[in-house]
Amino acid sequence: MPSILEVKGLKKTFTIRKGFKTFKVKVLRGVDLTLSEREIVSIVGESGSGKTTLLRVIGRLYSEDEGEIVLFGSSLPKKFKRKEELDFRRKVQIVFQDPFSSLNPVKKVKYILERPLKIYGIKEEREILRRIEEALQDVELLPPELFLNKYPHELSGGQRQRVAFARSIITRPKIILADEPTSMLDVSIKSSILNLILKLREEHGIAFIHVTHDLASARYISDKIMVMYAGMVLEEGDAKELVSNPLHPYTQLLLKAFPDPKSPRSKIGNLGEPPSLIEPPPGCPFEPRCKYRQERCKNYVELKKFSNRLIRCILYE
Numbered sequence: 106m107p108s109i110l111e112v113k114g115l116k117k118t119f120t121i122r123k124g125f126k127t128f129k130v131k132v133l134r135g136v137d138l139t140l141s142e143r144e145i146v147s148i149v150g151e152s153g154s155g156k157t158t159l160l161r162v163i164g165r166l167y168s169e170d171e172g173e174i175v176l177f178g179s180s181l182p183k184k185f186k187r188k189e190e191l192d193f194r195r196k197v198q199i200v201f202q203d204p205f206s207s208l209n210p211v212k213k214v215k216y217i218l219e220r221p222l223k224i225y226g227i228k229e230e231r232e233i234l235r236r237i238e239e240a241l242q243d244v245e246l247l248p249p250e251l252f253l254n255k256y257p258h259e260l261s262g263g264q265r266q267r268v269a270f271a272r273s274i275i276t277r278p279k280i281i282l283a284d285e286p287t288s289m290l291d292v293s294i295k296s297s298i299l300n301l302i303l304k305l306r307e308e309h310g311i312a313f314i315h316v317t318h319d320l321a322s323a324r325y326i327s328d329k330i331m332v333m334y335a336g337m338v339l340e341e342g343d344a345k346e347l348v349s350n351p352l353h354p355y356t357q358l359l360l361k362a363f364p365d366p367k368s369p370r371s372k373i374g375n376l377g378e379p380p381s382l383i384e385p386p387p388g389c390p391f392e393p394r395c396k397y398r399q400e401r402c403k404n405y406v407e408l409k410k411f412s413n414r415l416i417r418c419i420l421y422e
């Protein structure tokens with residue numbers, strides 16, 4: 106399938122201040138990603154691995170220091186002009202982790218959903234209402250009339266996240282960037298939101314980049330999983346294969362860190378501490394805690410093709 110988004114060699118460093126000193130935090134250290142039409146790619150990794158930053162750079166909330174983002178064949182500028190930004194946001198939408206803070210608490214659902222339409226020049230009231238009702242139906246908030254005049258605080262967490270998805274699809278985007286969209290929700294609601302993502306892909310042909318630290322959710326909805334660690338991709342491959350047969354020692358450890366419901370007595374692995382991003386190790390970032398480590402790992406950073414995976418590890422050269 107043709108790729109609609111290509112991310113090449115993305116690097117991002119934040120400068121933080123501690124007292125009189127400043128430090129450079131290297132959060133993305135050369136990340137590549139390809140997204141095809143209708144594809145769902147999950148970026149998985151523990152807290153601090155750079156997943157959200159990657160999503161925010163792709164969503165142009167941050168600009169990259171180095172690298173390139175190519176959307177539908179055109180390279181994105183580092184800074185948008187107004188028209189370029191409108192065009193970009195029509196095609197690429199973001200859904201955030203916390204629908205409480207991403208929805209304006211003093212505005213009703215109707216206002217929240219009509220704003221993007223008005224920004225894109227749709228002014229006719231009947232057309233606005235038709236599009237809003239269509240979006241509410243798409244996210245299964247039924248009947249739509251029941252929700253139009255509600256404030257976000259009058260909705261449950263799952264319903265709020267559905268409103269956030271309705272807002273994101275109302276401009277008919279090609280790509281949605283979803284940042285841990287289920288992490289604030291109860292387990293029972295979680296799966297319904299994951300099913301909603303699958304439905305939106307199916308019915309509207311939307312491709313998703315989905316950030317999560319939950320491998321089970323990633324496996325359930327994704328075509329492809331990318332495992333990130335300390336600002337780098339360590340393994341990438343078909344979602345089902347990667348979870349059933351993890352190859353990189355870090356992916357293996359990450360999987361062990363999740364309790365297996367089928368064998369409650371299985372031992373939960375200890376992930377330990379990730380390296381500092383202020384002075385990250387020059388080679389494999391997982392080397393300090395890898396049980397297979399060799400001297401060469403200290404300088405080894407190549408992401409290589411192994412079978413149908415991409416792996417950054419000397420064990421798979």
Ligand SMILES: Nc1ncnc2c1ncn2[C@@H]1O[C@H](COP(=O)(O)OP(=O)(O)OP(=O)(O)O)[C@@H](O)[C@H]1O
Nearest residue numbers: 119121130132150151152153154155156157158159
């Ligand atoms: N605006 C910022 N200024 C300074 N440091 C930042 C900024 N945003 C993120 N960081 C740092 O970058 C690192 C990666 O953060 P990021 O949020 O991308 O990770 P993550 O994998 O999404 O983790 P989480 O699941 O906890 O959100 C962290 O060490 C974080 O403290």
